Amino acid sequence: xxxxxxxxxxxxxxxxxxxxxxxxxxxxxxxxxxxxxxxxxxxxxxxxxxxxxxxxxxxxxxxxxxxxxxxxxxxxxxxxxxxxxxxxxxxxxxxxxxxxxxxxxxxxxxxxxxxxxxxxxxxxxxxxxxxxxxxxxxxxxxxxxxxxxxxxxxxxxxxxxxxxxxxxxxxxxxxxxxxxxxxxxxxxxxxxxxxxxxxxxxxxxxxxxxxxxxxxxxxxxxxxxxxxxxxxxxxxxxxxxxxxxxxxxxxxxxxxxxxxxxxxxxxxxxxxxxxxxxxxxxxxxxxxxxxxxxxxxxxxxxxxxxxxxxxxxxxxxxxxxxxxxxxxxxxxxxxxxxxxxxxxxxxxxxxxxxxxxxxxxxxxxxxxxxxxxxxxxxxxxxxxxxxxxxxxxxxxxxxxxxxxxxxxxxxxxxxxxxxxxxxxxxxxxxxxxxxxxxxxxxxxxxxxxxxxxxxxxxxxxxxxxxxxxxxxxxxx
Numbered sequence: 001x002x003x004x005x006x007x008x009x010x011x012x013x014x015x016x017x018x019x020x021x022x023x024x025x026x027x028x029x030x031x032x033x034x035x036x037x038x039x040x041x042x043x044x045x046x047x048x049x050x051x052x053x054x055x056x057x058x059x060x061x062x063x064x065x066x067x068x069x070x071x072x073x074x075x076x077x078x079x080x081x082x083x084x085x086x087x088x089x090x091x092x093x094x095x096x097x098x099x100x101x102x103x104x105x106x107x108x109x110x111x112x113x114x115x116x117x118x119x120x121x122x123x124x125x126x127x128x129x130x131x132x133x134x135x136x137x138x139x140x141x142x143x144x145x146x147x148x149x150x151x152x153x154x155x156x157x158x159x160x161x162x163x164x165x166x167x168x169x170x171x172x173x174x175x176x177x178x179x180x181x182x183x184x185x186x187x188x189x190x191x192x193x194x195x196x197x198x199x200x201x202x203x204x205x206x207x208x209x210x211x212x213x214x215x216x217x218x219x220x221x222x223x224x225x226x227x228x229x230x231x232x233x234x235x236x237x238x239x240x241x242x243x244x245x246x247x248x249x250x251x252x253x254x255x256x257x258x259x260x261x262x263x264x265x266x267x268x269x270x271x272x273x274x275x276x277x278x279x280x281x282x283x284x285x286x287x288x289x290x291x292x293x294x295x296x297x298x299x300x301x302x303x304x305x306x307x308x309x310x311x312x313x314x315x316x317x318x319x320x321x322x323x324x325x326x327x328x329x330x331x332x333x334x335x336x337x338x339x340x341x342x343x344x345x346x347x348x349x350x351x352x353x354x355x356x357x358x359x360x361x362x363x364x365x366x367x368x369x370x371x372x373x374x375x376x377x378x379x380x381x382x383x384x385x386x387x388x389x390x391x392x393x394x395x396x397x398x399x400x401x402x403x404x405x406x407x408x409x410x411x412x413x414x415x416x417x418x419x420x421x422x423x424x425x426x427x428x429x430x431x432x433x434x435x436x437x438x439x440x441x442x443x444x445x446x447x448x449x450x451x452x453x454x455x456x457x458x459x460x461x462x463x464x465x466x467x468x469x470x471x472x473x474x475x476x
Contacts, residue, residue, distance in 0.1 A: 039126035045117050046134045049141050052110035053264045057276050057349055059106055062099040064277065066152055066457065067430035068292050072445045074428070077293035077331060079284065085291055091448040094458060095476055101460035103152060107145045111159065114142035119162050133204075136192030140205040143185035143213055144262075144357075150175050151434050154456035154473060171469045179217050186214035195237045202256050203354075208237050209262040212358045215366060220438055224370040231367045234261070240360040242390050247311045250338050255354045262358040266351065277339040278351025283329040286320065287348045292428075294334035302424050305399020308391055312338055312427045338428045356429070361387050365422050372414045380414055381406060387425055450475060 035041055055061050062084070068074045069088045076082075076089035087093040093100070117138040121131060142160075149156045155172035158181065189210035197204045215230035234240065241258045248254035256263055266275035282288025294313050302309040310318065314325040314335045321342045327333040339353045364383040371380035388403050395402035406417045422435060436442040442449045453475025464470050 036120040036124060039124065039130055042117070042121045042124050042126060042131065042134050045113070045121065046137050049110060049113040049117060049138060050265075051113075052106045052145070053141075054266060054273075055264075055275050055277050055355060056266075056273060058273075060099075060102045061106055062103060063148060063152070064280075064292070064430050065099060066103075067433050068428060070446075071432035071436060073295060073298040073423075073432045074292040074336075075295060075332065077284075077290035079289070081289070082291060091446070091450070091454055095461035095464065095472065097458075100152075100457055101462050104149075104460050104463060107149050110145040111142050112162075114138040114145070115159065115162050118142075132192040133194070133201075136189045136207075136210075137205045139185040140189035140193065140210050140213070143182040143189070143210075146178050146185075147182055147213060147217060150178050152457050153459055156459075157467075157470070169467045169469050172471065176221075179221055182217050183214045186210040186217075190214075190233075196239050203263060203265040205262070208234050208239060209358065211237075212261045212363055215363070216358070219366055219370065222373070224374045227366060227370045228374075231363055231370070234363055240363070242361055242364075242386065244390070244393070246308055246390060246394060249356060249359060250311070250353060252341060252353055259360045260356050261360055261363060262356070264355045264357055266354050274347070274350025274352055275339060275355065276349050276351070277355070278341060278353065279348040281336045282340055282348060283320070283325075283335045285326075285329045286323055290330060290335070292336060293330045293332045294336055294428075295332060296334065298423075298427060299334055301420065301427075303403055305396040305402030306391055306424060307394040307396065308424055308427070310337075312336070312424075336428050359426075359429075361390075361425055362422075362431075365418060365425065368418045368421075369415070372411060372418055375411060377409050377411050377414045380418065384414075384418055384421060387421060391425070 036045070052059060052061070055064065065085055065088050069076050069085055070091065074089075076085045078085065082099075084093065084097045084099040087097050088099070118135060121134055121138070124131070146156075146158065155175050156178070157168075157170050158173040158178050159168075160181070187210070189205065190207040193205060193207045193210060195207050197206055211230050211233040215227050215234065218224075218227035218230060239258070240261060243249060243254070243257055243259045245254075248257060249259055267273055279287065280289050280291045282290065284290040299309065299313055299315070314320045314329075314337050316325060316327050316333065318325050320329070320335070320337075321340060325335065329335055339351065339355060341351055341353055364387050368380045368382075368384040368387075371377075371383075384406055388406070392403040406414070408414055408417065419435070419439065423432065426432075433442075436445055437455050442454065443451055446454075453473075456473050458473055458476035459470055464472060
């Protein structure tokens with residue numbers, strides 16, 4: 001990080017998606033001073049800022065483990081080759097757990113690349129529309145990386161410019177200040193980005209993604225009015241709607257659809273480029289590692305006839321990507337289906353199913369939550385029903401009165417219904433642990449959870465050793 005910040009030496013990675021939005025020839029290591037001369041240089045620089053998003057073998061991005069294995073939706077499976085995943089499952093992780101150091105470096109690589117773009121691209125003589133788009137993407141991506149850093153670690157150092165080595169050893173920035181910067185970056189991004197990307201640019205950040213990330217930030221701050229303000233900005237764009245078929249959000253041929261607000265692109269072009277969830281989550285019986293096995297408690301959360309269960313979880317005698325699933329495929333008798341695909345069409349470690357970090361269904365559930373928390377229970381029924389109606393339309397025809405409308409006027413009951421809907425609608429989309437924490441109910445769901453400690457994860461020991469100004473999170 002130090003050398004790239006001070007000497008402005010950057011390595012530009014080739015990123016690719018199903019839409020070829022980042023399909024460029026790789027460059028070697030170049031001096032930034034001589035590199036940033038043309039519009040093509042600027043585009044390749046912003047492309048590199050997308051690299052740390054990927055769930056690839058090269059990145060070792062274990063954000064999914066923080067969101068799922070620590071929660072009540074999954075347990076650590078596999079053959080024990082990732083001891084850190086087991087530590088996360090039992091909440092026995094420490095500052096030396098490898099996954100934290102990997103994630104820290106990955107996110108700061110992302111923020112550093114964004115800062116490089118924001119520092120260098122304004123001075124390039126190029127088409128103004130293209131320049132604005134690139135700068136907008138950099139603002140949004142920086143906001144996204146810092147949001148994930150605060151989700152995982154709480155207060156962290158924040159750098160908004162290229163910084164020399166002797167200025168890197170700084171204390172943590174309070175989360176409230178980081179949230180304010182996230183919103184500021186999202187506002188800038190929304191003003192610079194189009195509502196929709198087209199052609200080869202599909203998959204890049206948009207103004208809708210920026211508004212949505214700001215809304216999520218306000219939701220985490222429990223600022224319900226501001227959350228609703230930004231949710232309305234997302235809706236006012238008029239470009240998002242629920243897909244009639246829930247599973248179209250997780251199929252290769254229907255990605256980047258009308259429900260996708262912010263989708264991280266993967267491509268099965270060569271080893272190390274694709275989505276490794278395809279192997280990490282797949283059963284060991286079918287060329288996988290089985291690192292996240294589904295809990296019976298999560299399966300029981302689905303109401304009778306809810307079609308989202310079979311789209312999310314595989315169980316005995318069901319189709320499992322060309323195989324017939326058996327109880328022996330998992331120690332819990334259940335395995336994840338989302339982000340997986342048939343092994344005959346891809347290398348197991350390099351899937352090309354994208355990860356949609358924000359779906360419009362989630363935006364609607366944010367709206368329902370903010371309304372209910374504000375005491376507007378009747379109004380909260382509307383976005384909640386929109387999500388449930390889609391599932392009801394696909395419900396098992398043999399079920400009796402599947403997914404009935406939620407008509408309660410009691411605030412507490414409505415909030416509980418919305419929380420339940422988030423779990424079944426967004427299962428294994430990496431939100432659950434963070435939801436339990438922000439709702440203040442993690443201890444109720446996770447017996448090993450220690451209040452005052454486990455709300456955030458420990459800062460990596462490597463970073464503490466390098467930076468004496470850092471103070472470890474309480475309890476670690």
